[in-house]
Amino acid sequence: MSLGSIPMRYRVKIDREQCMECMRCIDNCSYGVFREENGKIHIDSRNCTVCHRCISMCPRDAIDLHERPVDYRSHPLWTPEAREDIINQARGGKIILSGMGNAKPYPVIFDRLVLDACQVTNPSIDPLREPMELRTYIGKKPKQLHITKNEAGDLELETELSPNLKLDTPIMIGHMSYGAISLNAQLSLAKAAAKVGTYMGTGEGGLHEHLHPYQNNMIVQVASGRFGVDIDYLERGAAIEIKIGQGAKPGIGGHLPGEKVCADISCTRMIPQGSDAISPAPHHDIYSIEDLAQLVRSLKEATNWEKPVFVKIAAVHNTAAIAAGIARSSADAVVIDGFRGGTGAAPKVFRDNVGIPIEAAIASVDQKLHDQGIRNKLSVIASGGIRNSADIAKAIALGADAVYIGTAALVSMGCRVCGNCYRGLCPWGIATQREDLVQRLDPEIESEHVANLINSWTLELSEIMGAAGINSIESLRSNRSRLRGYMLDEGTLEVLEVKPVGA
């Protein structure tokens, strides 16, 4: 017997009195919800992904969209999702693919941390009239400086400094590859990074020549597939990042299906057109922390030790120990990607169940590195689910040097976090390679939006710092006494090394 159809997830309706029949919804929906028949707009709600493209483009606010228009018998365990996943898998025997970050309602630690502000005993600082230092350097810092006086009596620095990236704001844009997102999306991000004086990651998709003008603001990624990696690519990047893991899918690799490998992507990834681009779960030359050190040194050797090398790992149970190993490998920074990190495609079971929250991972890594006296050897970059400037301030107070934003940057270009990126039909021109959709995204305009977002968060950060009487981001870093936990359990407070509210 057939399993029948599952209830539709969303219902789209048009208020026919409001509608002026401009047909823009038909043009805008790439999922085929709307069609015209005999001059009338017909709706197939089942195709809807809640990307909100139609709603945002409707000149009359005539479109109504509702989630779960049909109820199940309510049950706290057998949620509609649990039931529907089973039906889906009973039909095909397949792994469920999903997009964007973890969609389970785990408590958000950021939302249970509150920031401190000055009252009476030490004055707050007004960022309008006092200089606020948000400049951030990513890379190794010397343990001590040796300074000598030369014959003319001038001081000279004897200590050799490691290469560092200079950021005007502690906010960077994380790695999203060409392939996962469109070239126009990458261009928008790159232009924005250059505008605000920060960096963005290439992801494992090579570096398209249109991005070469922005290479001084780009961090090139070396992942297990080694796609697009050659000496030219390594030399172009301002820094190199080895990707070991990703928060949305710790422990597994990824692949770009052959149908997405068009001529342009084939050329940046350096693989034949139409062939699957498979990134294995491990790097096949890294089976130990010593092997990782060898890859770090190999990349440095190839680029004359002129560039910082980052290592990105997913936040997992023993992240702190791994980070301590990375600190001994010649790497300059560790990127920790929490379990809320976004992705174009990940098996749902991984996205929703594997990994740990970024808040706990940063705190434990920072503490471990401090305990071992090697915090100066490694910058810590936090990513995965950063939604606003408060999250950034909290991440830095927990021990991060800087953050990567991903989803937030996409939302500033139109993304509505519909989570259907893996279908390649993104109506916002972001997670798609379909030319007509990609054209919807104008890098001039979108780079402005992304830059605006980073600028507003940077402004808010200086206000938050000022209110706490802090005038330099360095003084906020690892400064957990400026945080309090609200309704967090004792165990978590201990890991975070944060006191409860009132204490």
Added chain:
Amino acid sequence: MTSRTINAKNMHYTPLNKRIKELVKTGVQEIVLENVLGQRFIANGLRGKVTIHIHGVPGGDLGMFMSGPTCIVHGNCEHAPGNTMAKGKIAIHGSAGDAVAHSMRGGKIFVRDNIGYRGGIHMKEYGDNPAVLIVGGLAQAFLGEYMAGGKIIVLGSGSDRAVDGREIGSGIHGGEIIVRGDVDEKQLGVGAITEDFGKEDLDAIKPLILEFCESFSLDPKQYLDTKYTRIVPASSRPFAGKYTWE
């Protein structure tokens, strides 16, 4: 031809590579490295037309990211020579360790004797310069795992089994593995199948065999017949059909 010799005795790899890069920049076409003993990353990311003779045993990742030069090793090699190499050639007068030609995208690696595990893993091809790995002796398990393109040829000299290990070509989705003699069905990894090796196949690899034999002064005649097994991907899309949508 301008030639220079570097005595690598007790030299760390960084100054050694720096010296090599300097020489290449000044137009030196041949560099002879004497007393090499475990220095990693030799010719790493090196470009140009230079030929480097390496006497001794270079350390891991010889010629990683290399794009153009030729390295001739008069001795054995550690693991992963030709890792992520783009162009050029490495000829090893001896054996090499694990993960030879890992992720190599173009150019050639010739190993006169044997290689370890995971040879040619995730090898690729791009443009008209597919990666080629030829092994004169034996190869161990996981040969050509995850292979995405290019050609691996194992000649198995001195043995009637060129590859004794299992999991050959597991996850292979491009390229081909050509093994002298027979390969058991049970030696193949998931996604790999064997195909007959015919006259046209021999014609296709003949120039490579001749070049390999010339590099090591071997008689090519012994290899110029059709006693090979050809291993290819069962599908170029091993993961298609594994997923459903949320």
